[in-house]
Amino acid sequence: MREYKYRFSQSVVFGIPVIALQYFGQRLGPIDADRWVSLLQALLAGWIVYVNLGMLFEGILLLRQRVTADLFVASAALLIYIVSLVSAVRGIVTSRLWYPLAFHVCVLILAIWTGVRWWQFARRARG
Numbered sequence: 001m002r003e004y005k006y007r008f009s010q011s012v013v014f015g016i017p018v019i020a021l022q023y024f025g026q027r028l029g030p031i032d033a034d035r036w037v038s039l040l041q042a043l044l045a046g047w048i049v050y051v052n053l054g055m056l057f058e059g060i061l062l063l064r065q066r067v068t069a070d071l072f073v074a075s076a077a078l079l080i081y082i083v084s085l086v087s088a089v090r091g092i093v094t095s096r097l098w099y100p101l102a103f104h105v106c107v108l109i110l111a112i113w114t115g116v117r118w119w120q121f122a123r124r125a126r127g
Contacts, residue, residue, distance in 0.1 A: 001118060001121035001122055001125055003054065004114050004115075004117045004118035004121060005118045006051075007051055007052050007054075007055075007110070007114040007118075008111065008114040008115045008118050010047070010048060010051045010052075011048050011051070011052065011107060011110045011111035011114055011115075012111055012115075014044045014045075014047050014048050014107075015044070015045075015048055015107035015108070015110075015111050017040070017044055018041050018044045018045050018048075018103050018104055018107045019104045019107065019108070021037050021040055021041050021044075022037075022041065022101070022103070022104040025037035025040075025041075034091060034095075035091065035092050035095070038087075038088035038091050038092065038101055039088065039092065041084075041088070041101060041103040041104075042084070042085055042088050042103065044103075044107075045081060045084070045103040045104075045106055045107055046081070046085075048106070048107055048110055048111075049077060049078060049081045049106065049110070052074060052077065052110045052114065053074065053078075055070040055071070055073065055074040056070075056071065056074035056075060056078060058070060058071075059071025059072075059074060059075075070113075070117075073109060073110070073113045074110075076109060077106045077109045077110050080102050080103075080105055080106040080109070081103065081106045083099055083102070084099070084101045084102045084103050084106065086098060086099075087099040087100070087101060088101060088103075
């Protein structure tokens with residue numbers, strides 16, 4: 001329960017700026033706003049993915065015994081992050097994004113999932 005509480009807290013604290021940058025980042029600057037917004041989103045979302053990588057590794061370790069939903073959620077979030085990171089790096093280098101950035105989707109997936117899991121474990125602990 002404590003791990004999911006920590007993961008949820010980190011996802012919310014660092015995820016709110018990622019979501020805000022997604023929707024209001026264009027107002028930060030004139031021409032180079034896309035470069036800086038994508039860089040800031042990549043850094044903040046990268047921290048969130050790093051904090052939540054434990055779910056991926058736990059899912060891989062438990063793969064022989066049973067398949068957990070944590071594995072699928074963490075894998076999907078990691079895939080979305082990597083695709084967005086490649087697009088952001090290409091956008092920084094060439095000023096054209098390869099694929100629309102989806103860092104905010106990655107953050108939302110992890111924040112919602114860890115919040116639900118924290119709530120489930122807290123409910124079990126109480127009753």
